[in-house]
Amino acid sequence: MSTETKTAHELNDLIEIARDGQDFYTEAAGKVEDAELKALFTRIAGVKGRIISTLSSTVAATGEKPAEKGTLRGSLQEMYGKIRATFGDTNYGYVAELEESEDRLLAAFKDALQNHEISPAAQQQVAALMPEVQECHNVMRNRKHAMKS
Secondary structure: OOHHHHHHHHHHHHHHHHHHHHHHHHHHHHHOOOHHHHHHHHHHHHHHHHHHHHHHHHHHHOOOOOOOOOOHHHHHHHHHHHHHHHHOOHHHHHHHHHHHHHHHHHHHHHHHHHOOOOOHHHHHHHHHHHHHHHHHHHHHHHHHHHHHO
8 A cells, every 4th residue: 555545544544533523513503502512512613513524625636536424423423423413511511522523533643643554644643633623522521520510
């Protein structure tokens, strides 16, 4: 497998996980009544959109096709989040599931940074996006802990 193919595969994994998050945040923003949460979810969905766009451009530059869908795991997590929100505290249910989504994306980004089989340009792109990924994760983790207390 060529470096370009390995790079595209790794970045497409990140795109799929980010798309899961974007879809879930968009869904949650439409379901919660709390204006602050709605604005937060919409803002983070926008961050996910920028991550997807940036990584898609990098994949396209390798000559490969960027991922266009999310993952099955992400779809199942979104469905579970909807069920949890329906039968419990809607706001907390979404925040808890979205925080898990952030855990998943952060772990995937950390793995990509450790993957020495991808191109240096892709490594730089992942590293450049990492602060935004970390910030979204921290916001949702802190929000979850604050709501739990």
